Amino acid sequence: xxxxxxxxxxxxxxxxxxxxxxxxxxxxxxxxxxxxxxxxxxxxxxxxxxxxxxxxxxxxxxxxxxxxxxxxxxxxxxxxxxxxxxxxxxxxxxxxxxxxxxxxxxxxxxxxxxxxxxxxxxxxxxxxxxxxxxxxxxxxxxxxxxxxxxxxxxxxxxxxxxxxxxxxxxxxxxxxxxxxxxxxxxxxxxxxxxxxxxxxxxxxxxxxxxxxxxxxxxxxxxxxxxxxxxxxxxxxxxxxxxxxxxxxxxxxxxxxxxxxxxxxxxxxxx
Amino acid sequence: xxxxxxxxxxxxxxxxxxxxxxxxxxxxxxxxxxxxxxxxxxxxxxxxxxxxxxxxxxxxxxxxxxxxxxxxxxxxxxxxxxxxxxxxxxxxxxxxxxxxxxxxxxxxxxxxxxxxxxxxxxxxxxxxxxxxxxxxxxxxxxxxxxxxxxxxxxxxxxxxxxxxxxxxxxxxxxxxxxxxxxxxxxxxxxxxxxxxxxxxxxxxxxxxxxxxxxxxxxxxxxxxxxxxxxxxxxxxxxxxxxxxxxxxxxxxxxxxxxxxxxxxxxxxxxxxxxxxxxxxxxxxxxxxxxxxxxxxxxxxxxxxxxxxxxxxxxxxx
Numbered sequence: 001x002x003x004x005x006x007x008x009x010x011x012x013x014x015x016x017x018x019x020x021x022x023x024x025x026x027x028x029x030x031x032x033x034x035x036x037x038x039x040x041x042x043x044x045x046x047x048x049x050x051x052x053x054x055x056x057x058x059x060x061x062x063x064x065x066x067x068x069x070x071x072x073x074x075x076x077x078x079x080x081x082x083x084x085x086x087x088x089x090x091x092x093x094x095x096x097x098x099x100x101x102x103x104x105x106x107x108x109x110x111x112x113x114x115x116x117x118x119x120x121x122x123x124x125x126x127x128x129x130x131x132x133x134x135x136x137x138x139x140x141x142x143x144x145x146x147x148x149x150x151x152x153x154x155x156x157x158x159x160x161x162x163x164x165x166x167x168x169x170x171x172x173x174x175x176x177x178x179x180x181x182x183x184x185x186x187x188x189x190x191x192x193x194x195x196x197x198x199x200x201x202x203x204x205x206x207x208x209x210x211x212x213x214x215x216x217x218x219x220x221x222x223x224x225x226x227x228x229x230x231x232x233x234x235x236x237x238x239x240x241x242x243x244x245x246x247x248x249x250x251x252x253x254x255x256x257x258x259x260x261x262x263x264x265x266x267x268x269x270x
Numbered sequence: 271x272x273x274x275x276x277x278x279x280x281x282x283x284x285x286x287x288x289x290x291x292x293x294x295x296x297x298x299x300x301x302x303x304x305x306x307x308x309x310x311x312x313x314x315x316x317x318x319x320x321x322x323x324x325x326x327x328x329x330x331x332x333x334x335x336x337x338x339x340x341x342x343x344x345x346x347x348x349x350x351x352x353x354x355x356x357x358x359x360x361x362x363x364x365x366x367x368x369x370x371x372x373x374x375x376x377x378x379x380x381x382x383x384x385x386x387x388x389x390x391x392x393x394x395x396x397x398x399x400x401x402x403x404x405x406x407x408x409x410x411x412x413x414x415x416x417x418x419x420x421x422x423x424x425x426x427x428x429x430x431x432x433x434x435x436x437x438x439x440x441x442x443x444x445x446x447x448x449x450x451x452x453x454x455x456x457x458x459x460x461x462x463x464x465x466x467x468x469x470x471x472x473x474x475x476x477x478x479x480x481x482x483x484x485x486x487x488x489x490x491x492x493x494x495x496x497x498x499x500x501x502x503x504x505x506x507x508x509x510x511x512x513x514x515x516x517x518x519x520x521x522x523x524x525x526x527x528x529x530x531x532x533x534x535x536x537x538x539x540x541x542x543x544x545x546x547x548x549x550x551x552x553x554x555x556x557x558x559x560x561x562x563x564x565x566x567x568x569x570x571x572x573x574x575x576x577x578x579x580x581x582x583x584x585x586x587x
Contacts, residue, residue, distance in 0.1 A: 010387040017384050021375035024416065100371050104388050105359040171351045266338045266352065 073128025423454025
């Protein structure tokens with residue numbers, strides 16, 4: 001445990017170093033922040049327009065849709081803040097700086113996350129967090145102890161699942177460097193998908209989303225449980241609780257892929 | 271004394287794919303390191319030299335755990351660096367001459383503070399080590415300067431301090447003097463010599479500047495086409511390959527080139543003449559006596575072969 005605390009401390013210091021370095025370029029830092037806020041504002045406006053004009057989306061009320069947006073958006077934002085940096089592995093491999101991570105007594109993933117930490121990404125989580133805070137009190141949910149736990153559990157699992165997808169897709173960089181596009185189509189695309197109930201999608205795509213890329217567990221299945229709706233495909237109610245299991249499996253898979261990738265890098269060189 | 275670095279029959283093969291025709295891709299293997307075995311004792315200072323593409327960097331990358339060997343075994347401080355990367359990382363210091371490990375936009379001192387946490391050096395210990403290094407490398411005046419504003423010489427001194435903050439017993443340097451001016455090169459060299467002498471740090475350095483080797487290393491390993499082709503002391507290698515020496519004589523008066531069998535006059539400048547002779551053909555005393563027999567001699571000097579010439583000769587074989 002002491003080891004985990006020490007590592008977290010080191011991570012914090014490294015992130016601090018990165019933030020101080022960014023602060024050297026104040027103007028660009030501030031402009032980025034303004035840009036991010038504008039993007040977040042537009043996103044919020046479009047959602048507000050949608051919610052104000054549509055009473056129900058595929059049988060879901062506006063509040064329920066907002067809940068889905070809040071949960072998946074917040075999880076995505078947190079994963080974006082801490083894990084999306086893994087995408088820059090390609091840049092570090094090209095520049096040869098990945099070698100520096102390997103000669104220090106810390107995991108390269110942790111160092112990458114700290115070295116490329118961008119506080120401006122915090123903006124991504126603020127929006128959904130506000131939405132979530134607003135809708136949670138107004139939703140018609142039977143707030144049993146189990147239901148209360150389900151919300152943070154779902155968010156935490158979702159962060160982990162998004163992170164795992166990011167790590168797994170970015171690992172391709174170790175074989176071929178131009179991977180950012182592929183990784184983005186999974187992550188950013190995935191976020192768009194889980195912001196809306198999957199009923200609006202076609203049946204086949206729905207299947208794929210539920211079973212192939214387990215994004216549905218991120219917000220949809222738990223939402224069905226909370227709003228007392230039947231789960232799709234006659235899944236048992238317990239499936240709403242599958243988030244943490246999916247997260248554990250995703251982490252194990254992503255970890256294996258990442259380690260294989262780093263090993264591949266070390267056996268092929270830059 | 272057990273060796274601190276051991277390589278046994280180490281090879282590193284890269285698969286290179288290139289297009290052959292429309293869709294076919296041909297795969298062929300490049301043997302960057304073919305069959306390298308050597309050991310280094312604690313406290314030694316070894317120069318690892320060779321032409322570009324000879325396999326120097328590949329060997330170093332295997333030693334520091336960045337690359338997995340295709341064959342053979344590597345041990346650094348008793349451990350396999352590819353399997354115990356993290357354990358080995360805290361026992362070694364690494365300096366890449368061409369890339370910085372420092373935080374580019376932060377004051378130099380911040381890089382040191384961050385590295386203290388990365389290597390988990392206790393605060394008091396860190397303070398003491400840092401004070402010594404700042405003093406020895408003269409870092410004081412630019413500790414608060416962002417790394418990007420440092421001159422190359424200042425930065426390189428910073429890199430050395432950064433690599434040694436966790437007091438590793440082994441230091442790997444990949445071209446540590448590249449691009450430096452003479453004063454900066456000399457600062458780096460005397461620091462390394464001092465560190466080796468005082469702290470007993472084992473140093474393995476790759477370089478193209480043979481003055482580094484001549485000044486610092488008690489041993490040179492020459493690698494070419496993935497194999498170690500020479501392993502010995504600087505003097506030993508010079509004696510073996512530097513068979514041609516030059517006698518510089520100052521005569522009393524200008525004369526046409528002196529004619530002595532087994533010695534060729536390279537240059538004549540007024541009363542001064544340069545005679546190249548083979549170590550086996552004449553002893554220096556013998557040659558001086560012969561010159562003196564032909565004309566009165568005021569002064570003599572013997573020029574030993576420069577290590578550059580020797581190495582050029584070895585590469586050229």
